[in-house]
Amino acid sequence: MKTATLPKQLDLRGLAARGATVSGTVAPGELPRLDEAGVALAEPLMASFSLRRDENSRSVVAAEVKATLTMQCQRCLGEVSVPLSTSSTMACVWTDDEAASLPAFYEPLLVADEAVLRDIVEEEILLALPSFPTHETECKTREQFAALEPLNASSDEVTEVSAQADSPFGVLEQLKN
Ligand SMILES: [Zn+2]
Incomplete structure (x- = not known):
């Protein structure tokens, strides 16, 4: 069964009045703020929105997002796959004052009248991002270090070491004189 693409814009309050559920996928590359944060979707994510009215006629949105992200491992700096699952219960508000109450x-x-569902999905992911993503098991340090080796053996360091090695002789030379 092919899963449908998440609709772009919807009247959430209208859907809440009908008790509707909207779900679908969002493809990688459709969430620009994630790109800016250095996060990529490894595959299309799944999002679902269950809408209802509560007893105070608020439009309630229960949003769930399941995604697999590609982030940079903070230990080995390689790519790490991060499964993410978010679940939030939100209520539609028109103003900040209404939000505060x-x-x-x-x-x-x-x-406003229509909500951009991708923006909500994106916000959910950004709020749930791990601040220190790492590989769960051992990082591929050998590969990583092999790649870094030419940098470690920099010519500056070698020069510095030989200069230090020279200095005792320099001192001896001075003592002789
Ligand atoms: Zn790692």
Whole structure:
């Protein structure tokens, strides 16, 4: 079964009144703020939005995102695959004041008539990003270090070492004189 692409823009309040559920995929490259953060989608992500009205006629959006990200491992600087799964319950608000008066169990979702679903998905991922992604098992350090070796044996260092080795003789030379 082919999974549909997530619709771009929707009237969330209208869908909440109908108790609708919207889900679909977002392809890599469609989330520019992730690109800016140095994060790539390893494969199309899955997002789902369950909408309903609560007893106070708020439009409630339960959003779930499942994605596999490619980030830079902070230990070996190689690419690491990071599975991410987010789940949030949000309520649609028109203004910041309305957001401030929401019960604590809702996250405010500031939307006008139509919401851009990709923006919401992107925000969910950005909020859930690990700050220190690393490989769970041992990093491929051998490969990494092999790649770094020419840098480690830099000519500056070699020069410095030989200069230090020379200096005791220089001192001896001075003592002789
Ligand atoms: Zn690593």
